[in-house]
Amino acid sequence: MYKTERAVLEYTDLEDMFPIRGFQRNIVDIATVETIPHREYINDVVDYYRLAFSSTDPYIKFISFYHVMEYFYDEVFKKKIVADLMGKITHPDFSYKNEDKVYEIATFVKNRMRMNDESGQGDELESLKYVLKEYINIEQLKEKLKQIDLESILYYQNNKVSFCKAPTISWNDVEGVYTQIAKRIYFTRNALIHSKSGKNRERYRPYKDEKSLQKEIPLVRVIAEMIIINSSRIV
Template structure:
């Protein structure tokens, strides 16, 4: 994503698109008018940022670095960090001459981010919606255009590391990792690098799909299962992909035992009511026992059932395939094709062609994709062939979340009742 694909005037226009306003270029300044306020940005500031960016490299998709500087966007899951937007967290190591800082993004990073997001087609997904523009009212009259831009983008934080010595990317990543543990251990502060643009933009995509003014909303007219709602709300209350995936999975898992038992009972009823069945024939009874054994297993004196089979039944009973496809296409038109052509990288979850007319194959492959991924998240023993590595595998996990979220929504709606 080459910054030199843009000139300063085009970047000024991108800022206007992000701010959702017009821009006037005059006397070397870009002036943005939002409501009754004007925000000024000298074009020379853009040129200076472009010159600095040109000397840097990009790692993953969101780390901008040189031999002496490193900056990456981070998400902080704790109430404490919000003070960092006004009071940066700064730690200096005088022995190694390394400085760590968590604060609002630098001007060059901000400009680089909107250019990169625009090239990937996700710029509008970074915008925090009407709330972002409403926050502008609280800013002082002398606020700069870039401060206004930070506000509209949700006042994102970045981790910055500076070293007086030449430092390669692996060393910067090691320093970053050390700081993350240091903060977690000492301050109970979870700082998570957002290494891929999709991690930053995915919440904006959902908001864009569902965005509605409060004045246009009706009161709820259906009653929903409380347990399912709790799992669903937990899933959307965090940006942690693992928690999201497992929360949406728990919505489906809620029904496993009941749907499995119902299915087994129906199979037994069908078998014993066949005209060819006789309870007097040992062969017929033995066949019935075999059927039950295949479905149930005894582990440590406890009777269990196949979760995979229960997942297949749950998907068959509650999921409307075309509705899921339509939601996926609205969220990200590339995902349906992605699921068709790509396994889940870290779990070897099955490819699934949601456009196929072979429903049994779809259910089997979809259940395989979901269940394998769930197992990789839950079972992370050293030596397992399929396991999830936090942060490194997030770029793959986040692609699975929309699919499971939309399925969980279908389940919740399917079992709801009119109030």
């Protein structure tokens, strides 16, 4: 899938595998098939990736690629907050006998564990940013985007997402680029899954906004690919 841009499908019935109508078979020269890399990938995220390539609908593609990122929210969020908390309680300035310092720790945990009323998870936008920082190198991301679409870098830099006003990406902003990418993806995702009539300016309208959404696919696709590869285990 990664190199051919075609989904690998599983069949449970021979009729599904070999349909009578419209039967067509592509013959592949075995000599052209490359050796499978010696990596072990997480099956669930690979399934989301496969689903994206099995559809021509940009809505399905975007959500499927987004699910690859979302899969790691809890894991990376927990890793980040534990690391930050351990840094604070092991700092020479901290003393459990100092009430102000203990209260400072409690406030830190309270602020960082802002809960989502519906899911009970940590703040999703922050979690997405942590996932991007964990798995994505910005220069590599830019290079891979150029391989798909030479104009994509400038497009994301100069154009907001029209149907949700998701922000542009300042690629040279070392401190803010991850936040901008996270907001662009997350705001777009929200516009896709929410359809309240009072939010017409932040709601995706099928057919009318399809071309605009299609422009966002290279970004989420490359990020999903990098996450799948960088989260894999060498065997």
